[in-house]
Amino acid sequence: MNILTEKSSTTLKSTVWRKTCFLSEFSEKAASAACLMGWLHDRALVPDPTFGGIVLRITLRDCSGLRDFVVTTKPFIDLLSTLEYESVIAIKVLGKEILDVKILARAKPAIFSPKVITDFSTIDLVVHRPLAIRTERMKAVLRVQDQIFTSARQFFHKEGFCELRPPILSPATDPGIRGAIGADVNFYGKKYKITTSMILYKQMAICSLEKVYAFSPNVRLEPVKTRQTGRHLAEFCQIDVEQAFINYHDAMALAERLLVAILSDVKSNCQKELKLLERSLTIPTRPFKKLTFQEALNILSKAGFKQLQQRKELPWEAEKMLSNTFDEPFWVTEFPYGSRGFYDRQDPNRPAVLRDFDLLYPAGFGEAISGSEREYLYPRVKKRMLEQGLPLDEYSWYLDMLQHGVPPSAGFGLGLERLTRYICGLENIWEATAFPKVPGVHSP
């Protein structure tokens, strides 16, 4: 791995160096010189009797962590004691001795350096993400998320699902996004939306592959006030799953297997990260507890929640309270007819209820998964759309598709950032992704 000599930032003779190892791999016992590259994280001038006088202790940071070095040579002390934190440097080291130092990129004084960040709830973490992302805490979160990606894929591969490249723009997308606004785009003269949910597309794909999933990019411009919930982003990723010829009980069982697989992998493969995040994971036992919507309402009204509407979804405060009463993930099933999107299938035998479900995380973390059996027969979908006052012409491709043999199916969406937030035990969801977009906040 050559790195280039950067005349403009070379302080010593120009030589082509190589990053021979990461800090975590560096051994003071090594017989040959190692070249380490990273960020100047911390520094202190300290008296050191063994070297007879003042030496400079520096903390170097790279993707593998932090490590202290002692600089004893005058020119290197002069060079590094005036250098700003977060500057990128290369040091050539033999055992305890620093043979050479090179500055690769000088930093300006940072008001918000990783070294000083202690409050992880502040929105500054979003606005100053280029610095906040460098903290050991963010690294741990992102490595856990990487494991979530890996585990989910391995799970779906094992269960015979096919991964799809999700749609980004749609002429018509899920209207059932409480309170949020979709983002419009002019697509060659027609108004398209950034996909807010790929349910309609999943129904298209199962006509070919029967078992499909995707990591679907969703944009929902939530009201600015939702920022306080700590669990709303304006853009996020859904693990979107659909399977033909199954019912909503099968879909819930599938989701339980998926979640347990991910949690188990993270628990065994991300011990270092969980320790740093001071999070201990318990693997929930399957099957998860199931509450019907009606049972949930009863618990809530007993708890003193007033005017909960029978035909509405639960307000997030109620969801949070409910979530606080459990210590393992649990289902709320069979939402009332009229409370959800046209695609949630009405129970043929119990017209008042939908064959759908939400999964809630315990301990106040709230909604994890939302899913259902789908309405798949043209006349029924059309009836539902008209009841909800939706413009049929916008859904013309979908309504036409339903007249070409769409099978019964069920599926769900699992929010990647909310899962990351739950697993890592984060207060705010904007900690749960590398590049968060928070409602009303202008950030990178």
Add this chain to the structure above:
Amino acid sequence: MNILTEKSSTTLKSTVWRKTCFLSEFSEKAASAACLMGWLHDRALVPDPTFGGIVLRITLRDCSGLRDFVVTTKPFIDLLSTLEYESVIAIKVLGKEILDVKILARAKPAIFSPKVITDFSTIDLVVHRPLAIRTERMKAVLRVQDQIFTSARQFFHKEGFCELRPPILSPATDPGIRGAIGADVNFYGKKYKITTSMILYKQMAICSLEKVYAFSPNVRLEPVKTRQTGRHLAEFCQIDVEQAFINYHDAMALAERLLVAILSDVKSNCQKELKLLERSLTIPTRPFKKLTFQEALNILSKAGFKQLQQRKELPWEAEKMLSNTFDEPFWVTEFPYGSRGFYDRQDPNRPAVLRDFDLLYPAGFGEAISGSEREYLYPRVKKRMLEQGLPLDEYSWYLDMLQHGVPPSAGFGLGLERLTRYICGLENIWEATAFPKVPGVHSP
């Protein structure tokens, strides 16, 4: 896997059935009855002496393929001989005998059913995607793409890269997209764009994790005329890769290992699909052939290409011709200063060239990968931006980040759909994804 009794479409007594196996698993020797669910793909009334008279031969289709069944019972013959193609049915079968038939979803007459599709170059495949996606050919392509996802992830995991959830919207994104327009979105009162390239974000992420990648959703509203190239989509996915402390030669070597890993996996795991697509894959030998931009120009002018501009990228016709002269993927490196985005690093020792590269597929498939070493020092990036007349204020977060210690790095983007197109040997790129958006075409 229960499926629900659908009163409205039940033609026999309502019983809850299960899809006990896929067509490919069905064995006529099985001792117990199997329930198969799928689509009525084809049908023919044929004389059959063994049954003494006319019988109905139906072809059932599911995700695993096609299978013929012979219907001999009068009521079932009557039921199925009038049913439209693409209707979804369930049949209970014991050995060769059909015990029961249920219609799950009736289809209307299809002008464009999977059974009749022969021309795979027509744009109808995009407009009628809900039907076109059901063909055996589309299934094969999508299964190959699933393997590409899996192989890429396994490769990056093995090499210690961390997967990121990519940005969807950006206040500033890559301006260097030849001829295409980005899609604007009103993000809480500010003009954001759907990301056209996440290079700036990758540079942010390597300050934390050093080795990162993402499956990045990109929207580029290409000119309508680009449709004829067969390789431009208005939305697509890039396998976006970046690593700190490496140079452009290291990045090319990384890309070669990635490509060879994917091709090898597809070749060994997707034999059935490649056979159906009549595609034989050869695994290229590393290192791939390297042409400098100047050498490429010489080949092209010898081949009679007139007025090729020294400071411009190659027009796609030239790229295609060049691609046709090789039978393995090959690099074009060191594009002239002034021809590419501000982030392609200028060679400190040879100011006329950039330390960047494109990979081209052979046999006319054209561009595969585009990448470079990055400019990472604030004064140099600012100079480049000003030269290109870019509004610095739009890039304020990025320019600020560059003053906080961004390391030298190199990376690239590998187009998922173009890779799928090359591997599957497809004429048009809109065959290479489940839900294609083609410039100027209004489709699902």
